[in-house]
Every structure is written in C-alpha cells, then in structure tokens.
Amino acid sequence: MNYPLKSKPKNENRGKVIAIITITLILFLGLFLMPNYLRVVATGVSLPIWSVTDQVVNPFFKIKNFLSFKGTLIKENLKLQDETVTLKLRQMDYDVLSKENQEIKTVLGRKNSIHRVAGILSKPPRSPFDTFVIDAGSSEGVFIGNKVYISENIIIGTITNVTPHTSLVQLFSTGGLKQDAVVSRTGTMLTITGRGGANFEIEVPKDTDILWGDSFLYPGLNSSILGNVYYIDTNSQSSFKTIYIRIPGNVFDSKVVYIE
Amino acid sequence: MNSLSQRILLFFSVWILVIAMPWWISVFVLLGLTLYYPFYIEVIFFGFFYDALYATGNFRYFGLLSTFILLSIVSIVRSKIRT
Incomplete structure (x- = not known):
C-alpha cells in the first residue's frame, strides 16, 4: 500500500542558493555600474599592504645572495x-x-613626445591578468589610451582605466589581444596575438621572411619596439610556422613606466 | 574565541593574502577554504575584489563569475554526497 506524502521535504539548500545568487548579482551590478569608484576603493585598501610587502617582505628574498661563494x-x-x-x-x-x-x-x-614617469604599484604575478596598477591618474594628466613604455623605445601597453590617482595599464601581450605590428627588417605589417606573460605569437605561411631575432615595431613614425622573435616553430607537415615573440628585457622586474 | 570571530579573523587574513601574494597562491588558498568550509561565501567577494582591482577589457567579470561557479559546484556536490 502506498502512503502519499502530506508535506514536501524541506529544501535546506534553497536559502544558500538564493544567498549566492543575490550576492553575486549585487556585486555584478556594482562592477557594471560603478567600476571606477570600486577601483578607487580597492586601490585605497591595497596600497598600504603593497607598500609594506615591497619594503618588508621582498628584501628577504635577497638573503640568498649572502650565501654565495666569494670566488663566484x-x-x-x-x-x-x-x-x-x-x-x-x-x-x-x-x-x-x-x-x-x-x-x-x-x-x-x-x-x-614627453614621457611622464609613473611608479608601478602592482604587477603580475599579483595580478592574474596582464595588467599593471601605476601611481599616476587623471590628476597627473593621464588619460585612457595613453601609451606606456618601459624604456624610451620599448612600448608595452596602453592605459585602459583611470582614477584620480592611479591607472590600470593593459599590456599588449594580454592573452587573446590582437595588435598590429611591423617587422622592422622587411616592413611587413602583421597582426600578432598576445599569449600572456609578455609573450606574443603569430602563425604565418612557411615562406614568410621572418627570422630569429627580428624586431616587431608598433605602427607609427616613432618606431617603438613591441617585441623580438625568440623562437620559430616549424612543422614539416604544415604549411605554416608559428612565430613566438617576447617583449625585450624583463617587464615584470621594472619599477617604473613611462607614459606618453 | 568563538566561531564568528574566527571567521572574521580568517576573512581579513585571506584578504591581506589576496592583496599581497601572487594570484596563484590566493587561488590555492581560496579553493582549499571553499572545500573545507561548508559554505564559504566569502570567496565570491574575493573574486569580485580581483575584478575591481585588476580586470579590464574582456576579463572584467572573470573573477566574480569563476568564484560563483566554483561555490555553486562545491555546494551542489556537497549536498549530493551527504546521506
């Protein structure tokens, strides 16, 4: 004999699901409607911690230098x-x-062009994206779209977000980002794709004249360097080759950037 | 120290860790905490914080969405494996 249930069993997880969805929606709306304000607050909270970390914690990583042999x-x-x-x-x-x-x-x-100097507050690997937070903002005359360099001729990205005292720099090497570039030796214009970590790649026909060490330049009269070829991957069964390009120098060791 | 004070202290400790440490360390810690605690909803806040601080372009909501999905999956799996 079947006994039908008079009352449905309580769903204990309903409250949790509603809480997760509600909080996510509220935070999503906040990011959508007030991204700059939230960035100002987040940067304000993070700045003291970054300063303390840079001054107190990072010197500990240099202790290993005291253990090197004198001869070395x-x-x-x-x-x-x-x-x-x-x-x-x-x-x-x-x-x-x-x-x-x-x-x-x-x-x-x-x-x-006049280059303004800005200090880097946060950079990868703190940031999971290829972005820098720098200590120059709209009050220092920085605008969205300004180009950013790590030296006089090496361009690394553009300003994508500005608050009164800080800015967010997106590197050209951000994963999936496409950027026009000119091969310095031949003048060929190509579109390179960011792979993250200051690296780019491009797939070209096998007979394209690109060699190891070739420089890729940012389009324009000023000829700023985007990157140099460090590896070419060829496959005998494919009619294409993959060119791997990297920004010169160590971008993630820099302490300052230059803004045009 | 009662459990609420412990949770608040843990929240601020993880917040400092998320700001100061490389992102992959934060991801490991947040994943561990989400699996350890029955309902670690603070992970959504930390995903949102990453987006507020660093995200731009195509990745503007990546942290918030990924932590939402992580917490949802963990909650669903926990509810199914409990007898």
Missing part, C-alpha cells in the same frame, strides 16, 4: 665590469644616433 662573486663582478665598459661605448653611439634622429624629426616638423 668575484668572477661575476669582473664579468659585469667588462659588460659595463661595452655598454658605455654603445651608449655613446646611441646618444649620437638619438641626437641625429631628434634633429631629423625637428626638420620634418615632428614634436618630441
């Missing part, structure tokens, strides 16, 4: 001295070429 340090010191002499000579050549470049630009009527 002497060898490294001599090697770095030789490199410094070579770099100083190259710097003199660079200064001469740079001055000539500026004079040519002046004759052509092009103005020199």
